[in-house]
Each structure stands twice: as C-alpha cells, then as structure tokens.
Amino acid sequence: MALEIIKQGAEGRLYLGEYKGESCLIKERFVKKYRHPELDTQITRQRMKAEVKAAGRCLAAGILAPKILHSDLNTHKLYMEYFGSAQTAKHFIQQTVAKSGEEQAKQPLEELCRRIGGIIGQMHANNVIHGDLTTSNILINPTPNSSDGYDIIFIDFGLSHYNQATEDKGVDLYVLERALLSTHSEQPYLFEHILAAYRKTCGKDEAAVLAKFEEVRARGRKRTMIG
Amino acid sequence: MVCALGIEGSANKIGIGIVNDGKVLANVRRTYITPPGEGFLPKETAKHHREVILALVQASLKEAQLQPADLDVICYTKGPGMAPPLLVGAIVARTLSLLWQKPLLGVNHCIGHIEMGRLITGAQNPIVLYVSGGNTQVIAYSNKRYRIFGETIDIAVGNCLDRFARIIKLSNDPSPGYNIEQLAKEGKQYIKLPYVVKGMDVSFSGILSHIEELAEPEKRRNKRKKPQDEPEPEYSQADLCYSLQETIFAMLVEITERAMAHCESNEVLIVGGVGCNERLQQMMGIMCEERNGKLFAIDERYCIDNGLMIAHAGAEMFKTGTKMPFEDSFVTQRYRTDEVLVNWRED
Numbered sequence: 001m002a003l004e005i006i007k008q009g010a011e012g013r014l015y016l017g018e019y020k021g022e023s024c025l026i027k028e029r030f031v032k033k034y035r036h037p038e039l040d041t042q043i044t045r046q047r048m049k050a051e052v053k054a055a056g057r058c059l060a061a062g063i064l065a066p067k068i069l070h071s072d073l074n075t076h077k078l079y080m081e082y083f084g085s086a087q088t089a090k091h092f093i094q095q096t097v098a099k100s101g102e103e104q105a106k107q108p109l110e111e112l113c114r115r116i117g118g119i120i121g122q123m124h125a126n127n128v129i130h131g132d133l134t135t136s137n138i139l140i141n142p143t144p145n146s147s148d149g150y151d152i153i154f155i156d157f158g159l160s161h162y163n164q165a166t167e168d169k170g171v172d173l174y175v176l177e178r179a180l181l182s183t184h185s186e187q188p189y190l191f192e193h194i195l196a197a198y199r200k201t202c203g204k205d206e207a208a209v210l211a212k213f214e215e216v217r218a219r220g221r222k223r224t225m226i227g
Numbered sequence: 228m229v230c231a232l233g234i235e236g237s238a239n240k241i242g243i244g245i246v247n248d249g250k251v252l253a254n255v256r257r258t259y260i261t262p263p264g265e266g267f268l269p270k271e272t273a274k275h276h277r278e279v280i281l282a283l284v285q286a287s288l289k290e291a292q293l294q295p296a297d298l299d300v301i302c303y304t305k306g307p308g309m310a311p312p313l314l315v316g317a318i319v320a321r322t323l324s325l326l327w328q329k330p331l332l333g334v335n336h337c338i339g340h341i342e343m344g345r346l347i348t349g350a351q352n353p354i355v356l357y358v359s360g361g362n363t364q365v366i367a368y369s370n371k372r373y374r375i376f377g378e379t380i381d382i383a384v385g386n387c388l389d390r391f392a393r394i395i396k397l398s399n400d401p402s403p404g405y406n407i408e409q410l411a412k413e414g415k416q417y418i419k420l421p422y423v424v425k426g427m428d429v430s431f432s433g434i435l436s437h438i439e440e441l442a443e444p445e446k447r448r449n450k451r452k453k454p455q456d457e458p459e460p461e462y463s464q465a466d467l468c469y470s471l472q473e474t475i476f477a478m479l480v481e482i483t484e485r486a487m488a489h490c491e492s493n494e495v496l497i498v499g500g501v502g503c504n505e506r507l508q509q510m511m512g513i514m515c516e517e518r519n520g521k522l523f524a525i526d527e528r529y530c531i532d533n534g535l536m537i538a539h540a541g542a543e544m545f546k547t548g549t550k551m552p553f554e555d556s557f558v559t560q561r562y563r564t565d566e567v568l569v570n571w572r573e574d
C-alpha cells in the first residue's frame with residue numbers, strides 16, 4: 001500500500017492510509033534515537049494510550065476529536081479519522097488577519113476564541129487535560145451547511161491525562177496562554193475571549209481553577225528574576 | 228566598525244570581553260566557586276566580583292592590545308540576574324564610561340547569549356534553546372522580538388543540576404554541571420524518573436524532589452514509614468547522575484523539537500551554561516539528524532556567561548543608534564527576553 005506522507009510532526013509522521021476499507025489518517029510515532037531506549041518505549045506507549053483514551057472521552061462528552069479506529073502499540077501506529085479539508089487554527093488566524101486586515105479580523109477571531117474557550121471549558125468539566133493546547137492542535141473544519149460555518153476539532157492528545165486537579169487545569173490554561181502570546185503576538189486579545197468563554201462552561205470548580213491559573217502565572221513571573 | 232567592551236556579572240561569573248566588529252579581541256572571566264554542598268549567595272558573590280573586576284578590565288585591555296581611547300562603547304548586563312553582583316558590573320561600567328568619556332549601554336543578558344551564539348556559529352535564524360542556572364527557554368525570532376515558545380514552569384534546568392550536585396556533595400569546581408557530566412559517564416543503570424513535559428513547557432522541581440529521595444535513603448525510609456529492617460534499594464551516584472541527565476535532556480530536546488515543528492524551522496542553537504554539556508549536544512544532534520536539521524553548539528568559552536556576549540550584543544545595538552541616558556543605567560532583576568526590541572535584525 002502506497003502511503004502518502006502528509007506531515008512530519010515533532011513526534012511522528014502522518015500518512016494517509018486505509019483501515020478496513022475506510023480511508024484514514026495514520027500517525028506513526030517513530031523511535032527517538034536520542035532518548036534512552038527504556039525511556040523512549042515508556043513515553044511512546046504512554047502517549048499512544050493517552051491519545052486513544054482522551055479522544056474517546058471527548059467524543060463521549062460531545063467534544064469533537066478524531067475517532068480512533070485502531071491502535072497498534074507494536075508498530076507505534078494510530079489509525080484515526082481524517083479531516084481532509086480542515087486547517088489548523090494557527091493558519092486560520094493568520095489567514096483571516098492577512099485577508100481582512102487587523103481590525104476586520106477581530107470580530108471573527110473573537111468568535112472563534114469564544115467557541116474554543118467554551119470547548120476547553122467542557123473538556124475540563126469532564127476532567128480531560130489536553131496537555132498541549134496550541135493553535136496548531138486545534139483544527140477548523142469547514143461545514144458549509146451549518147450556521148457556524150465550521151467545526152472546531154481538538155487533536156494531538158498525546159500529552160493528555162485524566163485528572164480533576166485544579167493545578168492541572170490551571171497549567172493547561174497557562175500553556176495555551178503562552179502559546180498564543182508567542183505564536184499570535186500581534187493579536188494579544190485572543191486569550192481573554194477564550195478565558196471568558198471557558199469560565200462559563202468549566203463547571204463548578206471555576207473559581208478554584210482560575211485562582212490556580214493565577215498562581216501558575218505568578219510562578220512564571222517570579223522566574224523572570226534570575227538570568 | 229564598533230569596538231565594544233562588555234561587563235557581565237549577573238551570577239557567579241564575572242567576565243570582561245572586547246569585540247571589534249564581530250571579531251573577538253579579549254574574553255576574560257573569573258568564577259566564584261563555593262565549597263561542595265553550598266550554593267553562591269548574592270552578597271558573597273558581589274564581594275568576589277568587586278575583588279577581581281578591576282584586574283579583569285586591565286587584563287582584557289592587555290589581551291586586546293588596546294587603549295581605552297580605542298573603545299566606542301561600554302556595555303554591561305542590565306539584567307536579569309542577582310542584584311548585588313549585577314550592581315558591581317553596572318557601577319564599574321558607569322565609572323569607566325565617565326572616566327573614558329564613552330557612551331554606556333545596558334544589555335539584556337539573554338539577548339547577549341543568543342547574539343553571541345549566532346556570531347560564533349553563523350546560524351541565521353535558529354530555534355534557540357537557552358539553558359543555564361537561571362533560565363530554561365526555547366526561543367524563536369519573529370517580528371523584531373525573540374519570543375519565548377517554551378520554558379520551565381518552575382526551576383531552571385541548571386538550577387536542578389546544581390542543587391542535585393549539592394545534595395550528593397559534588398565539587399563546584401569548575402562547575403557542578405561539569406562534574407555531574409563526568410560522573411554520568413560512569414553510570415550504567417537507567418533509573419526511572421518523572422518525565423514532565425507540558426506542551427512546550429517543562430518542569431523540573433518534581434524530578435529534583437524525587438531524585439533527592441533516591442539519593443538519600445535515610446530520608447526515604449522516614450517518609451515512607453516502612454519497617455526499619457526492610458532495606459531500601461541504594462543507587463550509585465554515577466547511575467543517578469546518568470539517569471538525571473538522560474531524563475531532563477530528553478525533555479529539553481523534545482520541547483526544542485516541538486518548537487521546530489511549530490515554527491517550521493530546521494536549525495537549532497544551544498546557548499547558556501548547560502549548553503556546553505556534551506551529552507545534551509549529542510542528543511540534540513541526533514534529533515536534528517532525524518529531521519534533516521542542523522545543530523549549532525558552542526563551547527564553554529562562549530556558552531558560559533562571559534563579557535564578550537554583552538560586548539557583542541551591545542555593539543549590535545550601538546550600530547543601530549541605540550542610546551541609553553545615563554540616568555537609565557540601573558540594573559533590574561526582572562528583564563524578560565521578549566521585552567527587548569531587536570532592531571538590529573533585518574529579517
């Protein structure tokens with residue numbers, strides 16, 4: 001079977017392939033030679049399992065994520081649903097700004113952020129910690145027939161885990177804030193809209209999570225001290 | 228042509244460097260070394276720096292075979308760092324600036340590391356892994372700023388290594404990290420440690436607590452409240468050093484690789500004191516090879532804090548016409564890498 005490589009990510013290669021006659025995306029995690037073999041095996045297995053579990057949990061909670069069709073721990077391959085016409089939120093944001101200019105882009109991007117924030121809140125309400133929230137790990141899948149115009153799909157659950165601790169949720173938010181600041185530094189307003197929407201859906205721990213988030217941020221600020 | 232003298236003293240190294248239009252003329256340095264099991268404290272470090280700094284200034288001019296009149300600008304580390312040692316550098320820089328009637332420029336320490344690395348290796352637009360006793364950052368340049376994509380959410384990697392060296396009472400001469408590196412070469416057994424990557428960020432404090440318990444079985448026994456007659460497994464110092472390095476360096480290489488994929492870049496530059504660790508360089512090299520990328524690394528003369536990097540970054544700023552009023556020649560403990568407008572880069 002000829003496989004078409006779509007992307008070489010940080011952790012693996014993505015191919016287009018087939019599983020039981022259905023076309024799908026194959027994500028192969030390759031052995032990292034720089035890591036101690038024991039550590040490498042442990043990390044690879046842990047992340048493949050995490051990915052399968054979290055995607056399942058999200059789908060069960062009504063959050064869009066790729067369906068995992070099959071996982072093969074021996075060849076380090078995951079077979080999952082493929083969204084051919086989707087693009088990453090990173091490209092979507094950059095394109096929107098390039099197309100309609102900084103001012104005009106604000107309204108649609110704020111809308112996008114409100115939706116993203118709402119979904120992350122839901123995810124946390126279900127105690128799924130994504131672990132690697134960046135705009136490269138959020139897909140925008142056009143749905144021309146719906147009123148919203150697109151679906152938001154979260155991907156790359158390799159660093160995810162299941163935990164209700166406010167610490168983990170706070171760190172998850174902090175990772176996202178930092179990713180936005182570095183990747184979309186010209187649109188500093190994005191995160192506040194995500195956070196506002198997040199608070200409405202993240203469940204009963206809202207105050208505690210927000211307090212924890214502030215605490216994690218403060219650790220970051222303290223760290224600016226030493227060179 | 229800009230001839231710049233740079234003074235660096237943000238931590239336990241005090242260094243003076245002279246650079247002329249990208250050419251290294253002098254690079255002298257002294258390190259404040261504390262006894263095994265002890266770290267360096269701000270007050271004592273500043274005292275050490277005060278005692279040696281003037282001799283270093285003279286040595287640097289001699290090495291460069293220059294007179295004060297040949298210099299165009301005096302640069303010093305404005306921050307981040309420990310205030311008392313930073314002040315020593317700033318006060319000497321101010322004095323020299325007035326005495327020799329030369330302009331004065333304050334330089335961000337982290338920017339100094341990055342620009343030094345680019346100068347020595349010729350890397351154009353790399354992802355920068357900046358790893359030292361106080362900092363752990365993955366940096367990429369975009370739109371006139373060095374932006375921080377990933378960093379530690381608690382202690383720095385060098386701090387983790389230094390503190391572990393203190394726990395097992397390794398010598399601080401020439402540096403705790405160097406001695407861990409040497410001891411790790413004798414390690415055979417890989418001991419499982421926590422592995423903590425959060426997106427492009429990392430965390431080391433949990434690893435340090437964990438390995439501290441492994442290194443000191445007495446503490447472990449008390450904590451777990453096991454029957455006293457049940458023996459705890461003992462690990463050799465070499466195995467602990469080896470496992471610590473393997474684990475935390477794998478984390479660093481991983482977040483660097485993530486940043487490369489995220490920014491679609493295939494060059495990596497390692498700077499900062501931990502950057503001269505050869506095992507880290509080797510692991511990063513393997514990662515780059517797997518991705519058809521290129522690794523740029525530098526040795527301890529330029530990796531570890533030095534005056535040259537401050538002189539070079541200052542010269543770059545000076546060339547673009549950056550000026551600093553004398554009243555602004557203070558030091559600051561908090562000065563983030565992304566606060567500096569990088570107006571000397573054209574891309």
